[in-house]
Amino acid sequence: xxxxxxxxxxxxxxxxxxxxxxxxxxxxxxxxxxxxxxxxxxxxxxxxxxxxxxxxxxxxxxxxxxxxxxxxxxxxxxxxxxxxxxxxxxxxxxxxxxxxxxxxxxxxxxxxxxxxxxxxxxxxxxxxxxxxxxxxxxxxxxxxxxxxxxxxxxxxxxxxxxxxxxxxxxxxxxxxxxxxxxxxxxxxxxxxxxxxxxxxxxxxxxxxxxxxxxxxxxxxxxxxxxxxxxxxxxxxxxxxxxxxxxxxxxxxxxxxxxxxxxxxxxxxxxxxxxxxxxxxxxxxxxxxxxxxxxxxxxxxxxxxxxxxxxxxxxxxxxxxxxxxxxxxxxxxxxxxxxxxxxxxxxxxxxxxxxxxxxxxxxxxxxxx
Amino acid sequence: xxxxxxxxxxxxxxxxxxxxxxxxxxxxxxxxxxxxxxxxxxxxxxxxxxxxxxxxxxxxxxxxxxxxxxxxxxxxxxxxxxxxxxxxxxxxxxxxxxxxxxxxxxxxxxxxxxxxxxxxxxxxxxxxxxxxxxxxxxxxxxxxxxxxxxxxxxxxxxxxxxxxxxxxxxxxxxxxxxxxxxxxxxxxxxxxxxxxxxxxxxxxxxxxxxxxxxxxxxxxxxxxxxxxxxxxxxxxxxxxxxxxxxxxxxxxxxxxxxxxxxxxxxxxxxxxxxxxxxxxxxxxxxxxxxxxxxxxxxxxxxxxxxxxxxxxxxxxxxxxxxxxxxxxxxxxxxxxxxxxxxxxxxxxxxxxxxxxxxxxxxxxxxxxxxxxxxxxxxxxxxxxxxxxxxxxxxxxxxx
Numbered sequence: 001x002x003x004x005x006x007x008x009x010x011x012x013x014x015x016x017x018x019x020x021x022x023x024x025x026x027x028x029x030x031x032x033x034x035x036x037x038x039x040x041x042x043x044x045x046x047x048x049x050x051x052x053x054x055x056x057x058x059x060x061x062x063x064x065x066x067x068x069x070x071x072x073x074x075x076x077x078x079x080x081x082x083x084x085x086x087x088x089x090x091x092x093x094x095x096x097x098x099x100x101x102x103x104x105x106x107x108x109x110x111x112x113x114x115x116x117x118x119x120x121x122x123x124x125x126x127x128x129x130x131x132x133x134x135x136x137x138x139x140x141x142x143x144x145x146x147x148x149x150x151x152x153x154x155x156x157x158x159x160x161x162x163x164x165x166x167x168x169x170x171x172x173x174x175x176x177x178x179x180x181x182x183x184x185x186x187x188x189x190x191x192x193x194x195x196x197x198x199x200x201x202x203x204x205x206x207x208x209x210x211x212x213x214x215x216x217x218x219x220x221x222x223x224x225x226x227x228x229x230x231x232x233x234x235x236x237x238x239x240x241x242x243x244x245x246x247x248x249x250x251x252x253x254x255x256x257x258x259x260x261x262x263x264x265x266x267x268x269x270x271x272x273x274x275x276x277x278x279x280x281x282x283x284x285x286x287x288x289x290x291x292x293x294x295x296x297x298x299x300x301x302x303x304x305x306x307x308x309x310x311x312x313x314x315x316x317x318x319x320x321x322x323x324x325x326x327x328x329x330x331x332x333x334x335x336x337x338x339x340x341x342x343x344x345x346x347x348x349x350x351x352x353x354x355x356x357x358x359x360x361x362x363x364x365x366x367x368x
Numbered sequence: 369x370x371x372x373x374x375x376x377x378x379x380x381x382x383x384x385x386x387x388x389x390x391x392x393x394x395x396x397x398x399x400x401x402x403x404x405x406x407x408x409x410x411x412x413x414x415x416x417x418x419x420x421x422x423x424x425x426x427x428x429x430x431x432x433x434x435x436x437x438x439x440x441x442x443x444x445x446x447x448x449x450x451x452x453x454x455x456x457x458x459x460x461x462x463x464x465x466x467x468x469x470x471x472x473x474x475x476x477x478x479x480x481x482x483x484x485x486x487x488x489x490x491x492x493x494x495x496x497x498x499x500x501x502x503x504x505x506x507x508x509x510x511x512x513x514x515x516x517x518x519x520x521x522x523x524x525x526x527x528x529x530x531x532x533x534x535x536x537x538x539x540x541x542x543x544x545x546x547x548x549x550x551x552x553x554x555x556x557x558x559x560x561x562x563x564x565x566x567x568x569x570x571x572x573x574x575x576x577x578x579x580x581x582x583x584x585x586x587x588x589x590x591x592x593x594x595x596x597x598x599x600x601x602x603x604x605x606x607x608x609x610x611x612x613x614x615x616x617x618x619x620x621x622x623x624x625x626x627x628x629x630x631x632x633x634x635x636x637x638x639x640x641x642x643x644x645x646x647x648x649x650x651x652x653x654x655x656x657x658x659x660x661x662x663x664x665x666x667x668x669x670x671x672x673x674x675x676x677x678x679x680x681x682x683x684x685x686x687x688x689x690x691x692x693x694x695x696x697x698x699x700x701x702x703x704x705x706x707x708x709x710x711x712x713x714x715x716x717x718x719x720x721x722x723x724x725x726x727x728x729x730x731x732x733x734x735x736x737x738x739x740x741x742x743x744x745x746x747x748x749x750x751x752x753x754x755x756x757x758x759x760x761x762x763x764x765x766x767x
Binding site for chain 2: 276346348349351352353
């Protein structure tokens with residue numbers, strides 16, 4: 001492929017001039033350096049990144065270290081409300097945040113399919129930089145690899161994150177007690193529908209924008225204000241809110257009840273779900289957090305989230321002592337399960353109760 | 369309040385549940401109803417109605433999820449087509465995870481097959497028009513509701529002169545299946561006596577049917593009159609909101625109390641007596657009735673649709689006959705070798721659907737038939753009787 005090196009982008013995003021990434025850009029030579037400089041260094045402003053050493057050397061922070069890593073392979077790369085770059089920052093930052101940590105540093109590894117337009121990479125880089133700034137993290141080291149056409153799908157990003165556990169944070173399943181409340185920071189289902197509508201060309205759902213955003217500001221505020229009254233947190237990404245409450249029940253050995261009536265579902269998300277036979281409780285979110293708080297602190301948690309701009313934050317459920325036990329320790333089908341059997345349940349507005357389960361895989365649209 | 373809102377009004381739902389309970393108490397025994405349609409099943413489950421009615425109305429899920437009743441033979445055919453060189457199999461999403469004897473379409477995709485999910489048959493035609501060098505096979509699965517869409521897609525493929533588009537028709541039609549379901553229980557001594565086929569006198573038979581709103585929009589209310597006229601069973605065509613479903617339950621319970629069998633249309637905002645003749649006409653143009661194999665129920669005469677001979681250029685079972693025969697022979701050999709054939713014969717889903725057997729009484733339940741490795745349709749569907757029983761066991765007091 002003919003690469004015009006003379007006309008490299010000089011400023012701003014979206015100036016790829018039609019250039020495409022070639023295998024040579026991943027060979028570790030001059031072109032690789034150029035790619036890193038032109039696309040990434042320009043956007044990621046960090047004094048730790050600038051020297052481009054083999055490792056970033058960063059000063060120690062206070063408290064325990066929180067570490068996490070995540071791979072991002074979303075298709076399409078751009079969707080309403082976000083893109084793979086923003087997702088790669090928010091996803092990792094949010095994993096640190098729900099561990100009770102203040103995110104500090106990110107690493108970013110790019111696996112690029114040969115032929116990807118420079119312009120795409122620039123847009124992604126700029127978006128990552130903006131999201132990192134929003135989240136208060138620095139991208140301090142990274143890597144780029146270029147693979148042959150078909151070796152990956154356009155662009156994969158792997159980010160790792162380092163954060164420092166906040167003083168006063170005491171978070172974990174063992175701290176959850178019956179009576180604790182579930183507080184949700186906002187409406188569910190937007191990211192799942194936004195990505196689906198782009199992927200499948202569903203025009204009617206195109207008004208839905210992904211909620212992709214860092215939640216570290218919210219979690220930090222909750223911990224600073226409420227301290228150990230915050231018991232457990234998770235971001236309901238893949239598998240949605242339902243999956244997260246199933247995890248909560250499993251990890252704590254307690255029953256978890258959600259109240260359907262108070263779970264915010266935007267009307268356009270609800271409409272798309274109805275048409276496609278999807279359940280909003282199982283759709284991915286990328287900018288929400290579910291927090292288990294002591295009963296007495298629940299309203300305060302909602303108020304804090306609302307003050308921080310989360311207008312739809314609400315108490316959506318509670319933790320209860322397990323009631324259901326396996327009769328005699330054996331099911332009629334010989335399936336021996338230890339008692340008690342904690343579960344996650346949804347109370348419907350009609351007073352009915354529905355048992356929530358993890359999905360076997362991705363949620364599939366139903367025809368019937 | 370929005371229109372859907374009225375049909376979801378919690379106060380109305382509670383009042384209806386109370387009314388149903390009073391009627392059942394007056395009757396003096398619990399009532400067993402079948403909701404025939406998969407969408408009803410999901411609505412019942414999502415709204416928690418099954419739990420609200422627990423103890424006085426037993427809602428059973430019928431054979432109305434087209435994916436769940438697709439036979440393993442048809443699934444083996446689909447996998448064979450997916451693995452044939454040069455083909456692209458295009459399907460509705462929920463087909464990809466249902467196992468035949470040789471695995472699922474999802475597994476075929478992992479093995480290199482090109483399996484794509486669409487939201488309409490028209491999407492499959494569009495894809496075929498874009499890639500003329502590959503043969504696109506659309507999996508025609510569904511009841512009367514989806515068939516007109518498939519017929520329209522065929523009309524479009526015909527108009528475009530597409531040579532690389534065909535369908536594998538595994539379409540099902542409902543009335544004959546309902547008849548087959550009623551027949552063994554009702555055939556001997558109507559509802560109550562010892563029916564042939566292992567039925568028991570102490571088991572509640574089906575007392576009536578909640579009939580599918582969308583299918584009925586096409587075939588019309590009249591299509592079900594035979595249930596009342598020939599078998600003395602009441603039915604109610606219902607919409608899909610909680611209030612719709614509960615009104616149907618209330619009317620059916622009242623019919624049982626009054627000893628009166630009628631088929632009511634409680635979804636008149638969508639369903640007419642005669643249905644939608646135009647939709648049926650476009651389906652008739654391309655398809656004709658044929659016997660169909662239903663998972664768990666066996667072969668039922670005139671309960672399926674195949675392409676008419678004049679449209680055989682769109683018929684995958686003609687165009688890809690060799691690949692299908694090869695694939696099926698391999699599947700059969702494998703089923704024999706692994707003992708799967710024996711399992712399939714031992715499956716009692718038909719009896720479970722008819723209300724003659726409780727799921728744990730099936731010899732396969734929880735042993736060789738589980739939600740992860742289902743044999744019959746009642747375990748394939750997450751809300752099928754067997755899958756629900758497997759999951760909810762021990763939670764009866766909470767759900």
